[in-house]
Amino acid sequence: MTYEEFADSRLSALLRYATMLTGDPHSAEDLVQETMVRVQLNWKRVQRSDSPDGYVRRMLTNQFIELRRGSWWRRVLLRAEPDPSVPVPSDHADRSAERDRVWSMLSGLPRRQRAALVLRYYEDLPDQEIADVLGCAVGTVRSSISRALATLRTELVEAR
Amino acid sequence: MSRIEEELRAAFERHEDQTPATGPVRDKINIAWVRAKRRRLVLRTTGAAAAVVLAGAALPVAFQQWHQGAQQAPAVNVLSSIGPSQPAVAGPLDVLVIGSENRLTAASGDPHADTVVMIHISADRSRAYAVGLPRAESSLRNTLARGGPERTTSMVSAFTGVEFAATATVDYRAFRAITGAVNGIEVCRSKQCEQLDADTVTPVLRTDPERVLQALATRVITDGTVTDPARIAKLVRAGGNGVTMDGDTQTLLGAAATLADAEIVAVSSPKDPEDLYAAVRSDGLADWVLANPDHVLR
Structure with missing residues (x-):
């Protein structure tokens, strides 16, 4: 090639x-x-x-x-x-702002965690391949993804 | 799948349409690539510059002519972009050239400093001297294997008292390649001249390195290589991989760019070299050469 x-x-x-x-x-x-x-x-x-x-x-x-x-x-x-990625607040934008909250919250995550999320939930890679891309152990991938999800969950609850 | 995971998937999918179009990005990559290649060429040119410096400080002359040539022919603007942008450096300039049998980058084998030559460029830039150091110094030979070019340089500084702005380390393959690229050189010893090519240059390099440097430099200047970008490029490719520069390369190139013309004088060390080293330190080689014509290799 x-x-x-x-x-x-x-x-x-x-x-x-x-x-x-x-x-x-x-x-x-x-x-x-x-x-x-x-x-x-x-x-x-x-x-x-x-x-x-x-x-x-x-x-x-x-x-x-x-x-x-x-x-x-x-x-x-x-x-x-x-x-x-930061939604501009306005009346008719409220619904999409609400919907894009997850997206804008991603930018607050450590880069490694964000990369792990993208690789699993966008690229749909199995954890082993994610570990290969990030150059770490599978366990590390899983723990950083669950930490990232926990952060997002907490922030979402606070925002609502 | 948890709610947050679903929201994430949905968010990624929703933002897929933010992805930039490939066409313009492809163009930008190509432009950036051309720039990156040019940067790499400049780096390689620095390596070749070193190759020519070691070829008896012909570089200063070469740079000057590239610079002049560039004003008439825009084709050589890559080469000329190094020279004139550097600030002029006042004062004399010393460069140490270490010739080594083995490649420094090779993991195996001990590189020996087989050839050590000081290049002294006078403050008025009228002359460049190639001063051969006695190679019999076995301790000097071993410094390269033990501590690399820095160690060799500091040892030479210790016994000569000369501070070097830069060190060029060159393996013999680069010497051979450069000799081949200029179609051979003529080295004269006690009025007997000898034609050397890539295959026969190495033994002479071991015994009379400063003569080889002088011959290479003279060849590069007199046969018009310095004014021909295509031949310079050939020289660049020939010397590029076997040359490493340490120290203040910028200063070296800057000084080179200020030179209009330079005579290359090859000097061999006398038995008691203290006066010679003192002359290098004080930029008084012109007087030393007049007083010691026997040690000038012509």
Whole structure:
């Protein structure tokens, strides 16, 4: 597989995944762009791996979790756009604001926990594969997901 | 499945339509990739610059000419972008070049500092001196294996009193590759000249490193390589992997960019080198060379 073929077939899925991770399309674009440049730089290694797809997902996830090291976050900070995930309060927006509360609460979670949630409830990966992506034990995946769910549950109850 | 889990799934699904379109992102990636490649080329050029520095400080001349060339031909703007943007550095500049038999990056095998040459660029930038250090110093040879280039550099600093702005470590394969890339060099010893190519340069490099550096530098300057971006690029590729730079590369490149022209003088160490080291420290090599013509390799 060439890099071009990989990008053709996988770019949209990566963008969707990055959107769920970052919660905002601009950050998602930057994250994917940064990752794909690295993918191209290291294409031979990516190609040789058992699953190029999984390898790239791991790269992107790491980049997201360790965002202080990458430059995409600096760009996001510099851009300083209002966070679109925070609902603007208005009368007719109340219903959707209520519905989007879970979504906006996700941004308050530690990045690792958010990534675990996205991998399980959006990408539908089994816990073992989530552990592979995050580079930790299956037990750690389960505990961080249950901790994240507990946080969300508490906040939802408080908000209502 | 709990309520919160269902809400999460629903929230993710609802926001799928926020996903950016692939087309524009693909374009942005391509633009970023071109930039990343250019950065990498600049880094490699630094490596090649080191290769040419070790080739007897021809680099300063090369940079100057790239810079001048760039004003006429925009094709070489990548190379020229390094030079003029660096602030000028006043004062003399010393660089240590360590030639090593083994690749430093290799896990196995002990790299030995087989060749140690000081490059001294005079404050007025009119001359660059390649001063060969006595290689018989077995303790010096072993420093590279024990403590890497830093250790070799600090040891040379200790016995010469010279502070080095940068250290270039080059394995012999890079020397061979660069020699091959310039289609061979002519090395003269006691009025007998010898044509060397990639396969025959190594033994001479062990015995007369400063002559090889001088010959390489002269070759690069006189055959017009420094003015030809394509040939520079070839040299870059040839030397790139076998060259490591430590220390203040920026200062080195900055100083290089201020040079208009430089004569390359190869100097061998006398039995009692204290005067020579003192001349390097005080930037007084011009006088030393006049007083010690026997140690100038021409």
